[in-house]
Amino acid sequence: MAAGGGAMSAPAVAGLRARVVVPREHFTVDVSLQVETRETVAVMGPSGAGKSTLLQALAGLEPLGGGEIAVEGRVVDRVAKPRVRTEPMRRGVVLLGQKPRLFPHLSARENVAFGPRAAGTDARAARAGADDWLARVGLPGSGERMPHELSGGEQQRVAVARALAASPRVVLLDEPLVALDPETAGDIRRMLRDQLISTTTVAVTHDAADAVALADRLIVVEAGRVTQVGPVREVLAAPASGFVASIAxxxxxxxxxxxxxxxxxxxxxxxxxxxxxxxxxxxxxxxxxxxxxxxxxxxxxxxxxxxxxxxxxxxxxxxxxxxxxxxxxxxxxxxxxxxxxxxxxxxxxxxxxxxxxxxxxxxxxx
Known part of the structure; x- marks a missing residue:
């Protein structure tokens, strides 16, 4: 009930609601998750547990064997009839992986402006927005630099700016810090924490420090199944498996x-x-x-x-x-x-x- 006895408000729509079922050689990934708007959920699990498969399916890059994916209440993928299959570019979902994968022939500014321009934003406005995003990720005045002129950490910052400049409804992170040295990873982690505060995010990581710094909740996936879920520190304090104990x-x-x-x-x-x-x-x-x-x-x-x-x-x-x-x-x-x-x-x-x-x-x- 609204304050003052007004009409009951409509129930909030989750930023991401999904059940992802993907058959694999030795087991089937079957993971259900609900991520509230502006919430960050970390996903951890042993190598080969199905974490990256989960993100690929959410992004539309891996076909579902079963289940359903909805972004802000809109179904973008469903196996059951009526079948729904929204192409990746139209889901409002962006995937940021371990490698920046910048366009080598485009400057930092043009890389960041690419998404907005593809969505129909005027070139001048897109470039101005790109400069703003480069400043927000700690690279002011770097718009003219080419990818080969940037360090690994700087390239990853540009990749984050490019992902967020596209105004995604959901951001998927697939261990974006794993290839960086500890000092650079710490800098990027702090930058991500500041920039993702208003974004619905699912972050796959192997590092408990990432989960503690970035996430509100932690989901543990082992052999394609969720084995533990809860607030990050609570999961790490009471590990339900040997894997969680090892990372904690x-x-x-x-x-x-x-x-x-x-x-x-x-x-x-x-x-x-x-x-x-x-x-x-x-x-x-x-x-x-x-x-x-x-x-x-x-x-x-x-x-x-x-x-x-x-x-x-x-x-x-x-x-x-x-x-x-x-x-x-x-x-x-x-x-x-x-x-x-x-x-x-x-x-x-x-x-x-x-x-x-x-x-x-x-x-x-x-």
């Missing part, structure tokens, strides 16, 4: 509930969090214990510690991964100091720092 940089050990605790062999963990304690209340339920590497301590014998035999040690970005008979556990360098292969140690995690999450049935079946 946390430990995730699968065990079972027993006596209000998580158990796996000799390992036993408790949690101080009410939701986790509720999950552990039913004996025999499969649980994953989640905790950060910096929360693990090599400890003396005690009620909250468990024995582990060190079978292998390998370095990680933030410390070391210790392979034990209780599973592979990431430790900080401080905690792992002095630990060697063959040692029998005891590990401890403060219950206040442990969370339990349910283990999907599909994972148990593997």
């Amino acid at each position: 940089g946390v430990n995730r050990l699968v065990g079972v509930a027993s006596g209000g605790a998580w158990r796996s062999g000799d390992a036993r963990l408790t949690s101080a969090h009410p939701a986790s304690r509720a999950l552990a209340a039913t004996d025999g339920v499969a649980l994953a214990a989640v905790f950060r590497p910096g929360d693990v301590r090599v400890a003396e014998a005690g009620p909250e510690s468990w024995p582990a035999a060190v079978t292998r040690i390998e370095p990680t970005l933030g410390g070391v991964r210790v392979h034990t008979d209780a599973g592979a556990i990431d430790l900080s360098l401080d905690a792992a100091g002095g630990v060697a292969v063959g040692d029998r140690i005891r590990l401890r995690v403060d219950p206040a720092l442990v969370r339990f999450v349910a283990v999907p049935c599909a994972e148990l079946a593997r």
Whole structure:
């Protein structure tokens, strides 16, 4: 109801609503998503999970095997009758990939002006708009430069300007930062965050930093199916799969509930969090214990510690991964100091720092 008792407003139309079904050699991509207007959703998943196939289908570059795609309430692709198949250029969707793919024979200004001019905008107005967009992406006064005169980061900035100058209803990003060095990627990430604030966006990425910086929600796709969805930080804090745990940089050990605790062999963990304690209340339920590497301590014998035999040690970005008979556990360098292969140690995690999450049935079946 509108404020003041007025008439009920019409329900908001999602910027993008889709069910994408695309058969592949070893599995079928079957992903449903709804992205609100001006919302950014990140999509993450292992290599070959179907993420790029999803974007290609949304852009009209991959035929649907089933499902439907609607942009701002208008169906642009549907397999069921009456069949709808809108060509890519008329969907109001733009796809920005890993490579800028600028027109090599056109200047930066003409590259950015290309979309508006193709849509019927006057050449002078299109070029003026292109200069404005180049300034907005951090390249003022660069209109006359040719693509070969630009660095990789500058080319990607021009590609972003060209995509947004076309006034798309939906922007699709397919890992546009993956080929850039970390410093340049950080600059482009900040620029994207500023420029996409009023655009409906789906961003495929392999980097959790992109998801945290750019997205409102995170969708995880594994083997063509959505395995987890929610606010970015919530998904990363409670990973439903080993893949999500790996990108979040946390430990995730699968065990079972027993006596209000998580158990796996000799390992036993408790949690101080009410939701986790509720999950552990039913004996025999499969649980994953989640905790950060910096929360693990090599400890003396005690009620909250468990024995582990060190079978292998390998370095990680933030410390070391210790392979034990209780599973592979990431430790900080401080905690792992002095630990060697063959040692029998005891590990401890403060219950206040442990969370339990349910283990999907599909994972148990593997």
